[in-house]
Amino acid sequence: MTGAGRTRALRRLGLWLAVASLQVGGAARAGNAVLIWPVDPVITAAQKASELWVENRGTSTTLIQVRVFGWQQRNGTDGYQNQQRVIASPPMLRLEPGQKQVVRLLKQPPPAAGEELAYRILLDEIPTPHLDSQDKTHSVNFQMRYSLPLFVYGERAAPDAGEPLLSWRVVEEGGGVFLEFSNHGSVHARLIQAQFDHHRLSEGLLGYVLPHASYRWPLEGTLARGQQLEFRLDNRDRLWRSGAQQAQ
Incomplete structure (x- = not known):
């Protein structure tokens, strides 16, 4: 498969998040299932934004927080920082079963010419208490997190330009x-x-x-x-x- 073909194939893939549940007082809820795509978003020099889709394939309402952090590597490890150069809109999603929503990743301002900047998109499910209809007790879902890479390019830079050395x-x-x-x-x-x-x-x-x-x-x-x-x-x-x- 060529590099372009591999990229197209990856972009067609979604990512399943299986959200486990925590039993409280003997009651348990079935886990939710969240589909996220693409798994490798980019913002090119010609784009002002990119799109990230989130879909609730589960049977109950789910709340998801979306944040974007700057990503650097120093001393052989990953580091993440708060930043305002790429903004997720909206930053919070409420998805009913079967519902999907787009998150726009907005670039402001663009990187310098020839520059590639790296970010991490964190999607966190917000735990919510639910009332069990039979036992009249509460169950609380575990929080589930997934981290996606995001690369943003300035003029004369692109995902297929330049070489890692x-x-x-x-x-x-x-x-x-x-x-x-x-x-x-x-x-x-x-x-x-x-x-x-x-x-x-x-x-x-x-x-x-x-x-x-x-x-x-x-x-x-x-x-x-x-x-x-x-x-x-x-x-x-x-x-x-x-x-x-x-x-x-």
């Missing part, structure tokens, strides 16, 4: 062993199906490395010298291989 090393620190990727390119890298020789690290998504940043994943066991790292760079539909680096 990756390097990696194995780091031993604080009694742990980590696989650290650094991305010296201008666009993010989305890594899937990673393995050392025949030792699989991830069947699907391993994770993201943002532009001009690094990220670490913990490793289990020991890594023999000379092992080869292999993964797919999913947002470029490319297989990537490299011999092992020296542990540091």
Whole structure:
């Protein structure tokens, strides 16, 4: 499948959220089911906004809060900050069974020319008490959260422009062993199906490395010298291989 074909296929996929329930006083409610799409929204330089759809496939009313946070990677970990450059409208949804609603992700102001900015969209179900018609007791739903990546582009930047420029090393620190990727390119890298020789690290998504940043994943066991790292760079539909680096 080409990169464009893969992107179209991903955008056709929704994401199911199974919302568990907590029994209180012997009463329990069936979990809700929320469908969210697309799972990889972007806002291009030519767009002022993007759309995110949320649908309630469950049997009871659900309340969902939508927030957008700035996303950076520092010291090998993810960090999130409050921001006002991308706004979710509306920020709160009340969905009856079978109802769907669009959330507009509004860009204000745009990134600088040639720049890709990363955000995380957090969708939180707001727990609500319900009166059980038979036992006359209350049940309270667990809160369910899902996090979606959002990438926003300035002029002369686009999801299919530029290249991630990756390097990696194995780091031993604080009694742990980590696989650290650094991305010296201008666009993010989305890594899937990673393995050392025949030792699989991830069947699907391993994770993201943002532009001009690094990220670490913990490793289990020991890594023999000379092992080869292999993964797919999913947002470029490319297989990537490299011999092992020296542990540091």
